[in-house]
Structures are given as C-alpha cells and as structure tokens.
Amino acid sequence: MIELTYDFSPGFKASIVVTLIIIVLSIVVGRRIEKKDPTAPIKGPLFVVVMVFDMLNSFIKQFYGEEWRRFAPILIAVLMFLVFANTATLIGLETPLASFSVAITFSIIAFLIIQVSGLIVRRPLQRFKDLSSPSVLLLPVNVISEISTPFAMGLRLFGNLLSGSVIAAIIFNLLGSFGSLIATAGILHPIFNLGFGLIQAFVYFMLLTIFLAMSVEAEGVSDS
Amino acid sequence: MFVLTEVVFNQDFVSGLAAFGAGIAIMTGVGAGIGQGFAAGKAVEAVGRQPEASGKITTTMLVGQAMAETTGLYGLIIAFVLIGQ
Numbered sequence: 437m438i439e440l441t442y443d444f445s446p447g448f449k450a451s452i453v454v455t456l457i458i459i460v461l462s463i464v465v466g467r468r469i470e471k472k473d474p475t476a477p478i479k480g481p482l483f484v485v486v487m488v489f490d491m492l493n494s495f496i497k498q499f500y501g502e503e504w505r506r507f508a509p510i511l512i513a514v515l516m517f518l519v520f521a522n523t524a525t526l527i528g529l530e531t532p533l534a535s536f537s538v539a540i541t542f543s544i545i546a547f548l549i550i551q552v553s554g555l556i557v558r559r560p561l562q563r564f565k566d567l568s569s570p571s572v573l574l575l576p577v578n579v580i581s582e583i584s585t586p587f588a589m590g591l592r593l594f595g596n597l598l599s600g601s602v603i604a605a606i607i608f609n610l611l612g613s614f615g616s617l618i619a620t621a622g623i624l625h626p627i628f629n630l631g632f633g634l635i636q637a638f639v640y641f642m643l644l645t646i647f648l649a650m651s652v653e654a655e656g657v658s659d660s
Numbered sequence: 661m662f663v664l665t666e667v668v669f670n671q672d673f674v675s676g677l678a679a680f681g682a683g684i685a686i687m688t689g690v691g692a693g694i695g696q697g698f699a700a701g702k703a704v705e706a707v708g709r710q711p712e713a714s715g716k717i718t719t720t721m722l723v724g725q726a727m728a729e730t731t732g733l734y735g736l737i738i739a740f741v742l743i744g745q
Contacts, residue, residue, distance in 0.1 A: 595733030639726040
C-alpha cells in the first residue's frame with residue numbers, strides 16, 4: 437500500500453488530484469466522442485464539451501493562423517488544469533495555486549513553453565535577432581522581460597488565489613462553524629473561486645497565448 | 661571601553677515594524693482600485709456608445725481589470741511576507 441499521507445503540502449496534493457480528475461475526464465469524453473458517428477448530431481453534455489473546445493480552437497486560430505494545431509493542445513491543457521484547479525475548493529480540496537511551489541511551477545512551464553517553441557519555430561539565430569531587435573544594446577532588457585513576464589503571470593495567479601483563501605480563513609475563524617459554513621460555501625467560495633478563479637484562469641490562458649504568439653511569429657519583440 | 665559590533669533589536673520591535681511595513685505595502689491597493697474603476701468607467705461609456713458590443717466589452721474589461729489587479733497583488737504578497745517576520 438502506498439503511503440498517501442506523505443509530507444506534501446495540501447496544495448500539491450490537491451494538484452495531483454486535479455490532474456487525475458482531468459486525465460479520467462479526458463479519457464472518458466475522448467472515447468465517447470470517438471465512438472460517435474461524425475454525421476449524426478451530438479446531444480447532451482458532449483455537445484457542451486464540443487462547443488467549448490470549438491470556441492477555444494477558434495480563439496487560438498486568431499493568433500496562430502495555419503499553425504494553430506501545433507500550439508492548441510498545450511494551451512488548452514494549461515487552461516483545463518487552471519479551470520479545474522481554481523474551482524477545486526468547491527469539492528473540498530485546497531486550492532493548488534495558493535501553494536507557492538505550484539504557482540512557480542506554472543511560471544517555469546510558461547517560460548519553457550514560450551522559449552522552447554520560439555527556438556524551435558524561429559531557429560536560434562533568428563530568435564537571437566528577434567531578441568536584439570531594435571539594436572544589440574537592448575538585448576539584456578529584452579532577455580529580462582522574457583524572464584519576468586512568466587514570473588509575473590505565476591505570481592498573479594498565486595496572489596489572487598492566496599488572497600481568496602486567506603480571506604476565507606479569516607472569516608472562518610471569526611464566525612462559528614455554522615455561520616462560516618454559510619458564508620464560505622454560499623458567498624466566499626462562489627466569488628473567489630468561480631468568479632475570480634475562472635477569470636484568472638482565462639487571463640493566464642490569454643496571456644500565454646499572446647506571449648507565445650509573439651515569440652513564435654513576431655517580427656520584433658514587442659514591448660509589454 | 662567597549663566597541664559596538666552588533667545591534668540586536670527586540671523581537672517585538674521587529675515584528676511591530678514589520679506590521680507597519682505590511683500596512684504600507686497594502687496601500688498599493690489604492691492604485692489597483694483606481695485603475696480598475698477607470699477601466700469600468702470607460703467600459704460603461706463604451707457600452708453607452710455601442711450597446712450591441714456589450715459582451716465583447718465586458719470580456720475585455722474583465723481581462724484588463726485582472727491585469728491591473730497585479731500591482732495590488734504584489735503589495736499583498738509583500739505584506740504576507742512581512743507579517744511572517
């Protein structure tokens with residue numbers, strides 16, 4: 437028997453659970469869609485899934501044009517993890533992104549996605565030219581901005597989710613167990629997880645899409 | 661004669677000043693609040709001018725506000741770090 441109560445932080449454990457949920461859901465939904473007759477109309481929950489993914493694909497197509505198939509899987513995987521992770525408190529888990537290690541992992545993943553695909557698509561020499569675009573003197577500034585933007589993206593997620601869970605904890609301490617049950621379950625968790633969490637998940641996805649598009653096909657490194 | 665090599669502060673003094681610093685760091689929320697309110701006001705103007713585009717305007721406004729929130733969140737994180745002192 438594997439020791440499941442190993443000394444990980446609750447956020448890290450919750451992120452593992454969220455990953456497992458996503459894996460199971462993807463396999464089940466994927467197999468059900470595979471069995472469907474392509475000409476027949478899709479009904480029920482599957483229709484919602486297909487519609488959402490169609491919307492996301494068309495969003496990604498705006499940025500990448502012909503090559504969107506190359507980048508869509510990783511972007512949608514990141515978005516799926518964030519959506520499930522930020523709403524994980526609704527099923528009683530700790531928010532994974534309120535743990536600093538998970539947030540920093542997201543920064544590192546974003547950095548690697550952007551830099552590796554930039555190097556593969558643009559080739560190292562052209563990428564170097566992109567980075568030193570107005571002049572070679574600006575190369576250090578551009579490199580710093582390439583490093584700091586993923587870091588800022590991770591910190592933004594961390595700060596948002598942490599503030600939500602801290603406020604929930606403060607109110608949980610102030611009120612009794614029954615009052616806090618109503619306040620956190622009825623008011624705070626819907627606001628901080630469904631509202632802010634989903635918005636932040638979408639913002640992270642959008643920023644990652646934009647920065648990835650910038651590093652993959654931009655003529656010069658644009659500011660911001 | 662003695663030589664002062666090291667100044668050791670009282671721990672209460674240190675945590676009190678850290679709490680002051682946390683309070684000051686939280687003031688970054690002022691800037692974030694002004695920025696978010698500005699974005700919301702401009703979005704209301706835009707909806708008033710073009711009511712049929714309200715869905716797109718709302719999405720753009722929310723994304724921009726989430727971006728503007730970042731500076732306030734940095735202050736919050738620094739305040740949390742200071743509170744732990």
